[in-house]
Amino acid sequence: MKATHLTDEEIQQYALDRTACIKVIEHIDSCEQCKEKAEAYRLLFAGLQQQPQASFNFNLAELVMEQLPVPTPKPLQENVLIYIFIATGIAITAFTLFYFRKYVAILFESITPIFIYLSVTACLTLSVVLITDMYKNYKKKIHTLDLYKR
């Protein structure tokens, strides 16, 4: 058993969780002064738990939502323009490949198939990574812009 009185820290710990302080239980059981202190702390903690929770007298969610940007659908014109660009790109590539098909065939004849597969896989992987990264950056910037627009 501890002969000297317990420190405030030990008593607080005991008041918080009696089971975790086996070493001090014996002292507290036999020391009126420390027992009183522990009881005072226990009352204090109970009082703290029973304190009413603070709350605003206005609707916080409503106030915040008023300040957030309202999501607007993309104008139709903007979407059509994007599709036209994509279609034009595909058409030009297809036309070029079709027009120069003889040369393209000759070009690939001299390369081994494994090299072609590797090149295509590498290009596709790189493209996917770059496009994903670009898309993420785009979303982030648009999100920030939307907020500052207001």
Added chain:
Amino acid sequence: MTQTNTANNEADKNLVKRVLNGDTPAFTTIIKNTEVLVTQIVFKMIQPNDRKDLAQDIYLKVYKNLAGFKFHSKLSTWIAQVAYNTCFDYLRKKKVLLPANFEEEHELNTASSDEVILSIQQKELSAILKLAIEKLSPIYQTLITLYHQQEMSYAEITEITSLPEGTVKSYLFRARKELKNKLSLKYQKEDI
């Protein structure tokens, strides 16, 4: 318990995803889910006149930075962290005293006054305690609220406040001691 946490995390992820995909009204649910915690922090750290603006600022910051939230912690803990940092910056600008500058007030030997606390009625204690808490420094008030009222662990408080766990424990110890001393002092004065 773990299952509940996982379910909450999934729900949080879903909410964040919806907001990031342009479903702004889903942000209302995030506010409603975390409002109680944020309100406690704002009330303990900020003077009444500025609470309304600060609370709005906090959620606008959350909205703006939502894309940067990586789910390394619970969404509520992250929002509480934003709330704490916003309030802390405000206090720093206003040059409000922080615990490091605080002197241990009313350091008195309370050995004889503990029995006085024991004799206080529960209802009376609650009212006096409310006043005593308000006299603590804003950081002490916040830590006491997070630990004793919101029942958060030391680890969660550490995450919110970015204070080392040892400092959180030490501040809490000092805050509790200060509260007990204030209660004793109040009763000793009244007895006189």
